[in-house]
Amino acid sequence: MTIPAIPGNTFYQKWAVFVATGFGLGLITPVAPGTVGSLPGVLLALWVSQQQLALQILVCVGMTLLAVPVCDVAERVLGKKDDGRICADEWMLFPICTIGLPLLQHLWLVPLCFVVARVCDIIKPPPTRQLQAIPGGLGIVIDDLFSITLRARHQPRAIPRHPRLDRLLRPLSGHNKSRDPRLATCSQPCPKKPPASL
Secondary structure: OOOOOOOOOOHHHHHHHHHHOOOOHHHHOOOOHHHHHOOHHHHHHHHHOOOOHHHHHHHHHHHHHHHHHHHHHHHHHHOOOOOOOOOHHHHOOHHHHOOOOOOOOOOOHHHHHHHHHHHHHHHOOOOHHHHOOOOHHHHHHHHHHHHHHHHHHOOOOOOOOOHHHHHHHHHHHOOOOOOOHHHOOOOOOOOOOOOOOO
């Protein structure tokens, strides 16, 4: 198999295309380049999962912001809107899918999160597909970011997650009721206290 040359006229353009295509994996893979090019995100997520929660959030924000100009340059160089070989929006944002999850302690979460991420990226539930109409790198990245937010909102409660992150995501997931049984509301009308005898 011949390794193709990295497209681009300048070093910055070649670097952006190399990063945007999953370190060239998206360029050399004839089938499912987006899936194969997303594999570096697994290694990144494994490293991120071992850091403190604050650093995990910081890395995810930084990678998301970096993905926008990288995808923007790669799209202009490759000359096609949201080229299928561009997968930086998948691999650079993949750690968001696993943030707060103990991946090394529960390795089954890695393939599960990866498959769910790829399925959601292929199906693109509304309105993520409409967000792709935004031009440039922002349009490439924002649909994945929105899709990831939806996945976080509907993540099964059985999946182990960092307790601090669980508290942060509780308003998004709709689980706003307190777990303290002393503060639980009555599912049935609460019995009224009898009036005090005079």
